[in-house]
Amino acid sequence: xxxxxxxVRTRAHGWPAGLKLGLLVAATVLLAAQxxxxxxxxxxxxxxxxxxxxxxxxxxxxxxxxxxLWPVALIVLAWDGLTGDPLxxxxxxxxxxxxxxxxxxxxxxxxxxxxMEVVHWLGRPLARLGLNLRALEIxxxxxxxxxxxxxxxxxxLRRSWQARxxxxxxxxxxxPLTLLALDDADHVAEALKARGGVAGPKTTKLP
Amino acid sequence: MSHPVPxxxxxxxxxxxxxxxxxxxxxxxxxxxxxxxxxxxxxAHLRLEQVSCRIGPRxxxxxLELDLRFRALGVVGRNGSGKSTLARLLAGLMAPDAGQLRxxxxxxxxxxxxxxxxxxxxxxxxDHQIIFPTVLEEVAFGLRQQGLRRRDADDAARAVLAxxxxxxxxxxxxxxxxxxxxxxxxxxxxxxxxxxxxxxDEPFAGLDxxxxxxxxxxxxxxxxxxxxxxxAPEDLADCETVLWLEQGRIRDVGASGTVLPxxxxxxxxxxxGDDISDLPG
Numbered sequence: 001x002x003x004x005x006x007x008v009r010t011r012a013h014g015w016p017a018g019l020k021l022g023l024l025v026a027a028t029v030l031l032a033a034q035x036x037x038x039x040x041x042x043x044x045x046x047x048x049x050x051x052x053x054x055x056x057x058x059x060x061x062x063x064x065x066x067x068x069l070w071p072v073a074l075i076v077l078a079w080d081g082l083t084g085d086p087l088x089x090x091x092x093x094x095x096x097x098x099x100x101x102x103x104x105x106x107x108x109x110x111x112x113x114x115x116m117e118v119v120h121w122l123g124r125p126l127a128r129l130g131l132n133l134r135a136l137e138i139x140x141x142x143x144x145x146x147x148x149x150x151x152x153x154x155x156x157l158r159r160s161w162q163a164r165x166x167x168x169x170x171x172x173x174x175x176p177l178t179l180l181a182l183d184d185a186d187h188v189a190e191a192l193k194a195r196g197g198v199a200g201p202k203t204t205k206l207p
Numbered sequence: 208m209s210h211p212v213p214x215x216x217x218x219x220x221x222x223x224x225x226x227x228x229x230x231x232x233x234x235x236x237x238x239x240x241x242x243x244x245x246x247x248x249x250x251a252h253l254r255l256e257q258v259s260c261r262i263g264p265r266x267x268x269x270x271l272e273l274d275l276r277f278r279a280l281g282v283v284g285r286n287g288s289g290k291s292t293l294a295r296l297l298a299g300l301m302a303p304d305a306g307q308l309r310x311x312x313x314x315x316x317x318x319x320x321x322x323x324x325x326x327x328x329x330x331x332x333x334d335h336q337i338i339f340p341t342v343l344e345e346v347a348f349g350l351r352q353q354g355l356r357r358r359d360a361d362d363a364a365r366a367v368l369a370x371x372x373x374x375x376x377x378x379x380x381x382x383x384x385x386x387x388x389x390x391x392x393x394x395x396x397x398x399x400x401x402x403x404x405x406x407x408d409e410p411f412a413g414l415d416x417x418x419x420x421x422x423x424x425x426x427x428x429x430x431x432x433x434x435x436x437x438x439a440p441e442d443l444a445d446c447e448t449v450l451w452l453e454q455g456r457i458r459d460v461g462a463s464g465t466v467l468p469x470x471x472x473x474x475x476x477x478x479x480g481d482d483i484s485d486l487p488g
Binding site: 005009111112113117138141142144145148149184187188190191192193194195196197 | 295298300319323327328330332334335336337338339340341344347348349352353357378380382396397400
């Protein structure tokens, strides 16, 4: 979900990453502060409206990216239904969908390296205390890279299981997936080392 | 891959003649440097002195001794002969357990800063190498690692994309690329760093014949020395020198015209046996 890219170039691609992230923070705070159902219905409609602005292709890609939320929504609705507050559940789900949709919107229209620049800027005071910002940036990029990579590997394992079994693998995929993740991390670490590692440009300063 | 390919601006892709003293990219790749050709590039110098390497209890490479100058070196051998370990040693990704290794005079495992402008490596699986979601970011990453500022790195990466006729790929999401296209992104990312030596660790294995042929042609745009590791002699047709590894030792090294036929004959002979039955240990 977080390694999203946009199928079309939008006007928001040209806006500064810091501005977009700032607006996202403000919107998320606002969503968290409000409890009224009407407000959240309007917020979601507004968010979907933003998705429609760049056209149908962008809108469909955006909706596809939100599909992964339905199990969480189901759990929240079921829980609040059981505890006698179904309306509260609906508000929580609307709030979550709007917040994730807005965050996705920023991700889809912002280059990862631009976001890393913002992290770099925010982390600058910490750099004075000895934090390696380059390592932090690369770590963020690696986390974002790893999520779709791992879900793809989980898919391969599931197919490999299903090819020789008639029941779903469920939890039994966890140990082999863990080992695959470690193996993947080894390979990525090696490829990263081949291009200078996480020590950053300091050690490879040009003359 | 049907883009018209502009004439290569070789100075953008050629490695710097002296390792550790790279010039800055000027971004436009039209700076005052003379256009280098294959003949201008000094042959790479590889020196191994009693190099041994163990992985766990197993000796993977034993007592390798070599002093070689080359522009295109092939490394052949069966699976498990130590080819990939040698590739990793040459790329400086691991240090030998014993002995000394110098590539173009650089101890690539110890001096990582100098190693970055000396050697680049292309792995078999591009997914292990690619970190960033778009092509330009991926190509610019290595340049930032070499100390270029963000804007300079982006400009230099754009120059490399243009030199490969792939300017249109700049904003392309890596996830939408085919496996062959991802391999090309990896190649451009490494070539952008302008290493003197490029190691290919079977990077095109598993790709179909046209894709492989096209990638080999793009590889021709890199104007440094190449070490090509493969079990398949047909991959190494362009190598003038071939090193044949067998069970972690050098079985033969010499002109490809003599080593490759001997290797092929021996592989055919071994193929008639049944050593697949042998368990390790």
